[in-house]
Amino acid sequence: xxxxxxxRRYREERLTVRKRGGRKRAIGxxxxxxxxxxxxxxxxxxxxxxQLTDGRRFRILTVVDDCIRACLGLVADTSLSGLRVARxxxxxxxxxxKPKVSPR
Numbered sequence: 001x002x003x004x005x006x007x008r009r010y011r012e013e014r015l016t017v018r019k020r021g022g023r024k025r026a027i028g029x030x031x032x033x034x035x036x037x038x039x040x041x042x043x044x045x046x047x048x049x050x051q052l053t054d055g056r057r058f059r060i061l062t063v064v065d066d067c068i069r070a071c072l073g074l075v076a077d078t079s080l081s082g083l084r085v086a087r088x089x090x091x092x093x094x095x096x097x098k099p100k101v102s103p104r
Contacts, residue, residue: 036067042101061085063092072096
């Protein structure tokens with residue numbers, strides 16, 4: 001049944017057409033992110049993915065200090081488990097100390 005026939009039947013039966021739900025909007029405003037003023041204030045981490053010529057995929061975990069923009073860690077492997085990521089973050093904390101703001 002096409003949409004015109006459906007709407008005609010709705011009108012004949014005096015039914016209301018259901019409206020779709022709109023987009024959910026965030027309540028309130030977000031606090032602006034503070035700019036790091038010194039090294040070890042804030043760190044960022046990200047995953048980069050790519051594919052080798054033979055088709056195998058690999059991922060790279062990158063950890064960067066946001067103030068001095070220094071790379072604190074690069075870990076490349078075909079699979080990075082949560083335990084491996086936690087172990088690498090603990091290793092960075094042992095060497096550089098804990099940041100004031102944890103990564104998001």
